Amino acid sequence: MPYDDAVIHELEVKSLAARRLIIDAVHHAGSGHPGGSLSVIDILVSLYFAHLHHDPRNPDWEMRDRLILSKGHSCPAQYACLAMSGYFPIADLKTLRKAGSHLQGHPARGKTPGVEFNGGSEAQGLSGAVGMALAIRLDKRPGRVFCVLGDGECQEGQVWEAAMAAAHYKLENVTAILDRNGLETDGPTEEIMAIEPIADKWRAFGWHVIEVDGHSHRQILEALDAAKEIRGRPTILIAKTVKGKGVSFMEGSLSWHGKAPSEGEVVKATTEFDLYEKRLRQSYEEKVGVRP
Amino acid sequence: MTEPKKLLIRNPRDAYSQALIQLGQENPNVVVLDADLALSTKTKRFGTLFPDRFFDMGIQEANMMGVAAGLACAGKIPYVSTFAAFATGMTYNVIRQSICYADLRVKIVATHGGISVGGDGATHQMLEDIGLMRALPGMTVVAPVDSTEMEHAVKAVAAAQGPCYIRCGRADVPELPVEEPRRFELGKAQVFRPGTDVTLIGTGTMVFECIEAAERLDEERIDARVVSMPTVKPLDVATVIAAARETKGIVTAEEHSVVNGLGSAVAEVLAENHPTRLARIGAQDTFGESGDPAILMQKYGLTAADIAARARAIVAGPPGAKRVPEAKR
Numbered sequence: 001m002p003y004d005d006a007v008i009h010e011l012e013v014k015s016l017a018a019r020r021l022i023i024d025a026v027h028h029a030g031s032g033h034p035g036g037s038l039s040v041i042d043i044l045v046s047l048y049f050a051h052l053h054h055d056p057r058n059p060d061w062e063m064r065d066r067l068i069l070s071k072g073h074s075c076p077a078q079y080a081c082l083a084m085s086g087y088f089p090i091a092d093l094k095t096l097r098k099a100g101s102h103l104q105g106h107p108a109r110g111k112t113p114g115v116e117f118n119g120g121s122e123a124q125g126l127s128g129a130v131g132m133a134l135a136i137r138l139d140k141r142p143g144r145v146f147c148v149l150g151d152g153e154c155q156e157g158q159v160w161e162a163a164m165a166a167a168h169y170k171l172e173n174v175t176a177i178l179d180r181n182g183l184e185t186d187g188p189t190e191e192i193m194a195i196e197p198i199a200d201k202w203r204a205f206g207w208h209v210i211e212v213d214g215h216s217h218r219q220i221l222e223a224l225d226a227a228k229e230i231r232g233r234p235t236i237l238i239a240k241t242v243k244g245k246g247v248s249f250m251e252g253s254l255s256w257h258g259k260a261p262s263e264g265e266v267v268k269a270t271t272e273f274d275l276y277e278k279r280l281r282q283s284y285e286e287k288v289g290v291r292p
Numbered sequence: 293m294t295e296p297k298k299l300l301i302r303n304p305r306d307a308y309s310q311a312l313i314q315l316g317q318e319n320p321n322v323v324v325l326d327a328d329l330a331l332s333t334k335t336k337r338f339g340t341l342f343p344d345r346f347f348d349m350g351i352q353e354a355n356m357m358g359v360a361a362g363l364a365c366a367g368k369i370p371y372v373s374t375f376a377a378f379a380t381g382m383t384y385n386v387i388r389q390s391i392c393y394a395d396l397r398v399k400i401v402a403t404h405g406g407i408s409v410g411g412d413g414a415t416h417q418m419l420e421d422i423g424l425m426r427a428l429p430g431m432t433v434v435a436p437v438d439s440t441e442m443e444h445a446v447k448a449v450a451a452a453q454g455p456c457y458i459r460c461g462r463a464d465v466p467e468l469p470v471e472e473p474r475r476f477e478l479g480k481a482q483v484f485r486p487g488t489d490v491t492l493i494g495t496g497t498m499v500f501e502c503i504e505a506a507e508r509l510d511e512e513r514i515d516a517r518v519v520s521m522p523t524v525k526p527l528d529v530a531t532v533i534a535a536a537r538e539t540k541g542i543v544t545a546e547e548h549s550v551v552n553g554l555g556s557a558v559a560e561v562l563a564e565n566h567p568t569r570l571a572r573i574g575a576q577d578t579f580g581e582s583g584d585p586a587i588l589m590q591k592y593g594l595t596a597a598d599i600a601a602r603a604r605a606i607v608a609g610p611p612g613a614k615r616v617p618e619a620k621r
Contacts, residue, residue, distance in 0.1 A: 066366075109365070109394045117365060121389045127355045128390060131362020131370075138323075138344060139367070158386070161355030 003218050007050065009284045011217040014084065015045045016280065019246045020273055021080040021093055027266045029097035032105065035256040037077040039181040039214070039241040040148060044069075046220040047146060047177075048081040056086035059113045065143050068129050071150030071179060072106040072119020073258070079103055079112070087114040123156035125149070126176060130162050133171045144228075147176045152184030155193045160205065166234045167206030174234040175227045176207075179214060181243040185257050199238050207236050214239030248272060300467045304460040305403050307439035309334035311446035312371060316342050322450070325360050325372045327353045332462075333373040333403045353382035357391065357398070364396040369450060372398060376405035376418035376459050380425060387455070392428045395454045400425075401446060405435070405459040406496070406547030407575065407592055408585040417580035422495075423552025425457040426525045432456040432478060433525040435496035435546070435554075438468045441522055444476035452478075461547060463585060465497050468520070481528035487517030490603045491535035491542045495521050495554045498545035498573070504596035505543075505603060514607050524554050532561045541569030541606035545599050550574040571602035 018041050026032035044067075048054075052065040069078045076096065083090045088102070095101035102111045106120030117128040129147040136143050153159060166174050178198070186192050195201070199209045208230045212219040220239065227235035243257070244250025247269045261269060315322045316338055323345045330336035330348050339346030349356040353374055360370040373379070379402035380387070391398050402421060409417045425433045432452060436442040442460055449456040470484065484499065485506055492502035499520040506516040517539055519531060535542055542562070544555040555572030562568045575592055589595055 117362070118389055118394050121385050124358050124361075124386055124390045127358020127386070128362035128365065130355070131359035131364070132366045133362075134347065134359065135323075135363050135366030135368045158354045158358065161352035162358065165349060165352065165355055165359065 003050075003221055005284070005287055008218050009280075011045055011049060012280055014049055015042050015217070016246075016273060016277055018045055018077065018080040018084060020270070021083065021090065022076045023247065023261060023266055023269045025076050025079065025093040025096045026260045027263070028094045030260050031097060031258070032076055032260055033073040033258050034076070034247075034261065035183070035243040035250055035253065036071060036074040036150065036179065036181065038245045038247060038250060039243045040071070040074045040179045041077045041080070042215045042217060042245075043148060043177050043179060043220055043239055044077050044081045046217045046224070048085055050217070050221055051224050052146070053143070054085075056082075056114070059087060063142055065146065066116045066129075066132055067146045067148070068117045068125040069107055069119050069148050070125025071122065071148060071153055072125070074150070074179070075105070075107045075119065078107060078115070082112070082114040085114070088112070122150065122153040123158040126159055126162035126166070129174055129176070130165050130169070130171060133166070133174045134169060136173060137171070144173045144175060147174065149176055149178050151178060151180045151182065151189050151195060151198070152192075154178070154195045154198065155189075163202065163205040163207065170232045171234045172231055175224065176234065176236040178236060178238045179241050180238055181241040183243045183252070183254055183257065185254075187254065202236050202238070207234050209236055209238060211238045211240070214241035215245055246273070246276070301464050302439035302467065303464045304436060304439045304442040305332075305334040307442040308401055308403075308446055308460070309337050311443040312338045313341060315447065315450055316345065319369065319450070321367060321369050323347065323363055323368045323370050325349060325356050325370060327351055327356050327374040327378060329374050332375070333401075335371075335373050353378045354386050357383040357386040360398045361386070361390040361394070361396050364398050365394075370398050371401055371446075373401045373403065375416060376402035376421040377416055380418070380421040380457070384424060388428055391455050392430050395430050397453055397455065399446075399449050399452070399456045399458070401458045403460055404462045406461045407580040407588045407594065408547060409462050409580075410585040410588065411582050413582035414579040419549045419575045419580065420552065421457075421459055422524055422546065422548045422554065423556070426552060426557065428455075430454045431525060432523070434458045434478065434523050436460060436522050437494075437496060437499045437520050438465045440467055440474050441476055444474060445478070445522065448476060448478050459496070461497060466500065468499065479523045479526045479528060481519050481521040481523070481531040483517065483531070484520050485516070485518040487515045488539055489515045489607050491517040491519060491539045492545065492599055492603060493519040493521050493532070493535065493542060493554070493558060494545040495524055496547055498547055498594065501594065501596045501599055502545055505599035508596060508600045509603055512604070514603065516603055521554065524557055527557045527561060529561050529565070532558055533566050536562055536566040536568040541571070543571045543573060543599055543602045543606065545573040545594070547594060548574050549577060551577050569606045571606060573599050573602060
């Protein structure tokens with residue numbers, strides 16, 4: 001199903017709004033992971049606003065699709081999407097990582113509505129996804145399970161155990177998305193512990209692989225739709241992304257993996273967001289021929 | 293001398309299998325996972341009867357635990373089995389982060405705990421599992437004394453909303469000579485035999501060694517109370533404190549390290565509530581080795597004789613003190 005420009009534009013607007021919330025939340029928290037949150041946000045916006053069957057007013061809806069953020073440190077991105085969807089007030093984002101807040105530094109099931117599985121230790125989310133998918137299939141329910149992974153995370157053995165199991169159990173209701181931003185904490189993934197050829201590895205483990213631009217909502221959605229048609233095996237989207245995407249001084253940077261922006265840096269980022277917002281609107285208006 | 297009772301001998305793993313099957317028949321949400329040891333843990337029969345609900349994950353324990361967590365999230369009641377060393381070792385962070393921190397109702401039933409595993413040697417003789425599990429917030433930890441208690445425990449945890457860990461050994465076990473029907477309650481110890489001089493608290497099959505130790509002590513006119521304490525967490529604190537108040541000291545016995553298991557749990561309670569002489573029978577902070585189980589139990593100090601010796605010393609008082617006169621009956 002082709003996605004028309006209006007839908008894509010809406011998603012780009014939402015992504016921009018989410019980026020503002022991410023920067024704001026991490027700044028207020030004084031700690032957190034902006035780089036990986038910014039690289040994954042377009043993927044999450046695509047999922048939450050144009051693909052997942054879910055009901056923010058009913059997080060336990062039995063028929064829902066489930067999303068596990070296995071790269072749990074990027075939870076500011078997930079929290080922004082959940083808040084914007086209406087799972088909890090947007091104002092809560094300012095309480096990220098504060099004592100007593102439901103917004104924990106890494107996703108906590110049972111604390112934050114919409115969080116399906118604990119995150120934080122890398123590499124456990126895909127196992128959880130396999131378990132949920134097995135349960136859903138046993139019950140003959142329609143829900144699908146989505147698991148968002150990091151590329152550094154793919155160094156961890158348990159990811160491959162889960163990958164093996166998902167293929168073994170022919171879990172076509174599992175779709176993984178790999179946020180391939182190329183960087184981990186200590187350096188580029190290929191320097192620390194090379195994971196390439198990563199697409200080949202997932203194929204070798206029996207998965208259907210689709211490579212996409214992780215900042216193109218259209219490509220992401222078309223790939224997610226394609227995944228729904230695949231039978232007998234799970235699918236992974238390998239989404240090429242830029243760590244820190246959307247904030248020029250964070251893009252491609254190692255130092256923004258786990259650091260909160262200062263007041264001044266928030267101002268700089270906001271200026272960039274404001275400029276981008278203007279350009280986004282202008283280019284859309286040009287595209288659809290709206291009188292300026 | 294009384295005629296030795298003819299005791300029924302069963303294997304707790306068979307009892308586990310039977311209990312699982314019964315649970316599976318009663319509740320379609322019960323699912324079972326194993327890691328290529330279904331023939332040994334005896335979950336295999338559940339798998340034969342309910343193939344859709346049985347997941348032999350192969351040799352990937354960490355994933356297995358995570359899958360169990362996912363199943364629990366989506367409404368299932370997972371029982372997960374493998375050997376104790378793998379159930380708690382390969383998986384520790386997954387149990388901690390995915391299961392306990394989310395308070396999920398995953399029931400881990402581990403077999404082959406303790407040194408009596410025998411020939412396989414130290415890597416398979418898990419002596420730290422109770423300690424590892426006890427340290428986790430929200431985890432219930434049970435070492436049933438015999439097969440009947442295993443059946444009760446497996447069924448009792450079915451209704452538990454949070455995570456549970458049950459462990460047994462490899463060997464056949466006699467049935468505890470108590471009246472049936474058995475009463476089993478999670479978190480409650482049972483005083484098998486009253487006594488006033490010293491208390492022997494055992495968990496799992498070490499209760500039998502405690503019973504034999506008490507019979508030996510009888511011959512020396514030392515009146516030992518024997519307590520079966522299957523639940524190590526939450527500990528039956530009242531029973532421990534009563535023993536401290538009413539007898540001269542406590543000997544704990546477990547087929548487990550003296551570090552972090554039953555002995556440590558009891559020590560914690562005593563130190564804070566009623567400091568009392570305590571001796572911990574268990575593996576003395578050591579790994580096991582390959583060997584015949586009976587020989588290993590002797591070599592590693594896990595017999596009735598070892599328990600009786602420590603009990604004797606407690607009753608005799610601190611070193612150098614006068615020997616306490618014969619206990620009154």
